[in-house]
Amino acid sequence: MEEDRAPSRAGGLVKLHNTLGRRLVDFSPIEAGHVRLYTCGPTVYNVVHIGNLRTFVFEDVLRRHFLGRSERVTQVMNLTDVDDKTIRGAQEAGLSLGDFTAKHAETFFRDIGRLGIQPAEHYPRATDHVPEMIALIRRLEERGHTYESEGSVYFRIATFPDYGKLSGIDLEQTRRGDRVADDEYEKEDVKDFALWKATKPGEPSWPSPWGDGRPGWHIECSAMSMKYLGERFDIHTGAVDNIFPHHENEIAQSEGATGQPFVNVWLHAEHLIVDGEKMSKSKGNFYTLSDVLERRNDPAAVRYLFLSVPYRKKLNFTWEALSGAAAAVDRIRSAAVRIAEVSRAAHRAGGFPSAERATEFRKSFTAALDDDLNTPEALAALFNYLREVTAATDDGTLDAEGAVVAREALAAGDGVLGVLPAAPEVLPAEIEEKIAARNAARKRRDFAESDRIRDELAERGIVLEDTPGGTRWKKAGSV
Numbered sequence: 508m509e510e511d512r513a514p515s516r517a518g519g520l521v522k523l524h525n526t527l528g529r530r531l532v533d534f535s536p537i538e539a540g541h542v543r544l545y546t547c548g549p550t551v552y553n554v555v556h557i558g559n560l561r562t563f564v565f566e567d568v569l570r571r572h573f574l575g576r577s578e579r580v581t582q583v584m585n586l587t588d589v590d591d592k593t594i595r596g597a598q599e600a601g602l603s604l605g606d607f608t609a610k611h612a613e614t615f616f617r618d619i620g621r622l623g624i625q626p627a628e629h630y631p632r633a634t635d636h637v638p639e640m641i642a643l644i645r646r647l648e649e650r651g652h653t654y655e656s657e658g659s660v661y662f663r664i665a666t667f668p669d670y671g672k673l674s675g676i677d678l679e680q681t682r683r684g685d686r687v688a689d690d691e692y693e694k695e696d697v698k699d700f701a702l703w704k705a706t707k708p709g710e711p712s713w714p715s716p717w718g719d720g721r722p723g724w725h726i727e728c729s730a731m732s733m734k735y736l737g738e739r740f741d742i743h744t745g746a747v748d749n750i751f752p753h754h755e756n757e758i759a760q761s762e763g764a765t766g767q768p769f770v771n772v773w774l775h776a777e778h779l780i781v782d783g784e785k786m787s788k789s790k791g792n793f794y795t796l797s798d799v800l801e802r803r804n805d806p807a808a809v810r811y812l813f814l815s816v817p818y819r820k821k822l823n824f825t826w827e828a829l830s831g832a833a834a835a836v837d838r839i840r841s842a843a844v845r846i847a848e849v850s851r852a853a854h855r856a857g858g859f860p861s862a863e864r865a866t867e868f869r870k871s872f873t874a875a876l877d878d879d880l881n882t883p884e885a886l887a888a889l890f891n892y893l894r895e896v897t898a899a900t901d902d903g904t905l906d907a908e909g910a911v912v913a914r915e916a917l918a919a920g921d922g923v924l925g926v927l928p929a930a931p932e933v934l935p936a937e938i939e940e941k942i943a944a945r946n947a948a949r950k951r952r953d954f955a956e957s958d959r960i961r962d963e964l965a966e967r968g969i970v971l972e973d974t975p976g977g978t979r980w981k982k983a984g985s986v
């Protein structure tokens with residue numbers, strides 16, 4: 508498994524903590540210089556909470572770090588727009604599944620845009636990929652991993668000896684033939700799980716070789732990741748609560764169908780807790796990004812707070828910690844402003860070894876991120892550097908030329924951290940939001956609105972292309 512990997516392009520090796528095997532591994536992509544990354548996306552049945560957003564920011568930093576190392580990244584983030592939760596939510600709201608999920612997809616894109624999360628290359632929606640899911644279940648069927656019961660198809664875990672290798676569950680506890688129809692269940696309940704669910708009254712359904720029905724949640728991610736990234740790819744991420752059953756089942760489905768390893772490295776972000784307690788609606792400590800921004804309108808501070816704790820540690824969200832994060836962001840911003848001023852100033856003594864210090868900073872910053880994405884360590888490197896540079900602006904030893912070097916070093920660091928104000932341009936997340944709104948309009952057959960959105964984007968130089976895999980966008984004039 509190790510021999511066929513090519514070395515990474517820039518710098519030393521990136522070390523990542525692989526949940527599969529629970530150890531730190533030297534990462535190198537299957538194709539040199541190209542990282543293929545699947546990040547489990549939102550189930551669009553509610554407004555995502557800040558715990559979900561912590562995971563998405565971690566994935567964004569991972570992505571930006573590879574880009575900063577001059578690697579190409581292909582990131583796929585799915586939108587689960589049909590599963591137990593979305594169906595229940597749509598029924599309760601009295602909306603069609605499409606209208607219900609479009610609304611939540613829109614707020615999702617709004618929230619990740621506000622946090623400066625770079626858009627993934629693909630945002631496949633489950634409802635657009637049912638044929639791929641059916642094809643994958645057929646492959647599992649041919650290889651003897653499934654059985655049918657009353658129009659539903661189940662994965663027989665006894666046919667996959669590696670079952671449990673990710674989560675470490677004890678298969679001895681399971682009773683052969685016990686099965687579970689729900690998408691979510693606990694470790695203690697390890698059972699044969701549903702790949703395809705027979706239709707129920709009032710539920711959306713698709714035709715299949717087993718009769719009308721709908722996919723189970725887990726098969727969605729197997730089918731969509733393999734479609735966009737290949738049957739074997741580099742990194743798959745999610746939150747720790749995805750390890751079982753979701754990712755365990757994804758491995759069983761994908762490896763069961765292909766007979767080869769599915770993913771090289773699995774990464775999982777720990778939970779976010781609030782004031783030391785699990786976030787829950789009943790405790791009143793459940794926050795969406797809007798809740799937080801209402802009290803303190805500083806998305807960069809939220810992002811910084813997420814980065815101040817390593818992704819594998821629980822993050823304790825408190826208002827005090829958020830204030831601390833806001834103060835830290837202010838320090839970075841005012842340092843950036845002062846450096847910019849000096850870069851335009853004349854007649855300064857000089858003498859500060861700007862190039863050397865910038866190189867040292869870049870090295871230690873990258874080394875921290877190479878070490879399983881140690882963001883607090885990277886922030887420490889940044890503040891060390893900014894302390895030196897601002898001291899040199901105070902005593903006049905930083906000259907204009909040196910300030911240009913410092914400005915570039917800071918920009919490179921912020922390319923990963925993403926806390927400095929962005930250049931006023933059309934943000935990709937904003938475009939994704941418009942596309943989601945346009946899809947919603949098309950679903951309710953409001954073609955006037957859908958055309959209006961298309962024209963509005965065209966005016967801003969963004970061309971939309973409708974493909975079987977969803978709507979894509981590009982800048983006018985680009986290929």
Ligand SMILES: [Zn+2]
Pocket residue numbers: 547548728753
């Ligand atoms: Zn998933």
